[in-house]
Amino acid sequence: DSGVTQTPKHLITATGQRVTLRCSPRSGDLSVYWYQQSLDQGLQFLIQYYNGEERAKGNILERFSAQQFPDLHSELNLSSLELGDSALYFCASSARDGPYEQYFGPGTRLTVT
Amino acid sequence: AQTVTQSQPEMSVQEAETVTLSCTYDTSENNYYLFWYKQPPSRQMILVIRQEAYKQQNATENRFSVNFQKAAKSFSLKISDSQLGDTAMYFCAFMKLNTDKLIFGTGTRLQVFP
Numbered sequence: 001d002s003g004v005t006q007t008p009k010h011l012i013t014a015t016g017q018r019v020t021l022r023c024s025p026r027s028g029d030l031s032v033y034w035y036q037q038s039l040d041q042g043l044q045f046l047i048q049y050y051n052g053e054e055r056a057k058g059n060i061l062e063r064f065s066a067q068q069f070p071d072l073h074s075e076l077n078l079s080s081l082e083l084g085d086s087a088l089y090f091c092a093s094s095a096r097d098g099p100y101e102q103y104f105g106p107g108t109r110l111t112v113t
Numbered sequence: 114a115q116t117v118t119q120s121q122p123e124m125s126v127q128e129a130e131t132v133t134l135s136c137t138y139d140t141s142e143n144n145y146y147l148f149w150y151k152q153p154p155s156r157q158m159i160l161v162i163r164q165e166a167y168k169q170q171n172a173t174e175n176r177f178s179v180n181f182q183k184a185a186k187s188f189s190l191k192i193s194d195s196q197l198g199d200t201a202m203y204f205c206a207f208m209k210l211n212t213d214k215l216i217f218g219t220g221t222r223l224q225v226f227p
Contacts, residue, residue, distance in 0.1 A: 002157070031213065043204065045214035058214055090158060094213070101148075102215060104158035 003027065004105035006091050012111045018079040021108045025072055025093030031055070032074040033094075033102055034066055038087035049074055081112045115140045117207050119218035126195045126225055133180075134190045134221045136205030142166075144210040147181065147188045152220070153201040161203070164188065195225045 003026035013019055025032050034046040045058035049068035060066075063081075068074045078085060088109050092102040116139045126132035138147070149161040164172045164181050171179050176196075180189045192199055205218040 002159075033213065033215075035215075042219050043215075043217040045216070048213050056212060056214055088156060092158075101160050101163060102213075103160065104150075106155075106157055109156075 002103040002105065004091060004093050004103055006089075006105035006108050008108060009106065010109045010111075012113065013081060014113055015081055015083060017081050017112075018077065019081065019110065021076040021078070021089055021091075021110075023074045023076070023091030023093075023105060025074070025091075026095075026103055029093035029095050029103075030072065031094045031096065031102075032068055032072070033092040034060075034074070034076050035090040035092065035104075036087045037090060037107070038084075041087075043090075046076070078110070083112050086110055086112045115142070115145075115207050115209060115216050117205050117216055117218035119203075119205055119221050121221045122219075123222045123224070126192075126223065128195055128197060128225055128227050130195055131191060131193045132195055132223065134192070134203050134205075134223065136188045136190070136218055138186050138188065138205070138207050140186070140207065140209070142209050146208040146210070147179075148206040148208070148215065149177070149179070149188075149190045150204045150206060150217075151199075151201045152204065153198075158204075162190070192223075197225050197227065199223060200225045 005024045030051045046060040048056040088107045092104045094100045147164045151159045202220045206215040
């Protein structure tokens with residue numbers, strides 16, 4: 001158990017819908033990262049937050065957004081969902097800003113039908 | 114842009130034997146970090162080992178060790194005394210200094226059989 005929690009574990013929804021994925025980092029970790037794992041794109045970095053502020057952006061679609069709250073939990077919002085958004089979404093956290101080990105949560109499996 | 118290549122989609126090894134997984138990367142950076150992550154059937158991503166590019170000494174964690182060849186841009190993972198629980202996808206990942214994003218390879222599926 002990495003100490004990072006993600007809810008829900010599974011999510012099935014229809015095209016065009018909007019969903020919110022939630023992540024709680026390890027106790028004391030200030031950085032939260034979101035990654036997408038899909039069959040065709042592999043594992044891709046989406047976005048990072050550090051202590052409530054957006055720190056880095058990767059291949060995140062405009063339909064996707066995220067935020068980190070004062071209690072350090074983070075949410076990833078996915079809207080106007082398409083079939084191709086079906087993937088495993090991971091949250092990871094690390095202790096500080098910088099090249100430190102990232103510890104991953106168990107992931108949320110999103111299926112868009 | 115940095116890229117990570119894992120040229121072995123699948124590998125297998127007998128229990129108690131040693132196996133080496135290959136990883137190469139492309140970067141113009143001098144300072145960076147390299148990682149191996151394991152993803153068992155549970156889908157959890159588990160950090161196996163980390164290597165700082167400025168360190169010449171190869172990292173070791175119990176049965177896991179790396180062979181880091183900076184000039185060749187190679188970062189292989191050696192698993193000694195393989196166990197059934199080592200069956201998983203293994204991902205090599207690169208992180209540039211002063212950034213936090215991990216760039217992953219496509220993974221190598223390792224099967225350990227009795």
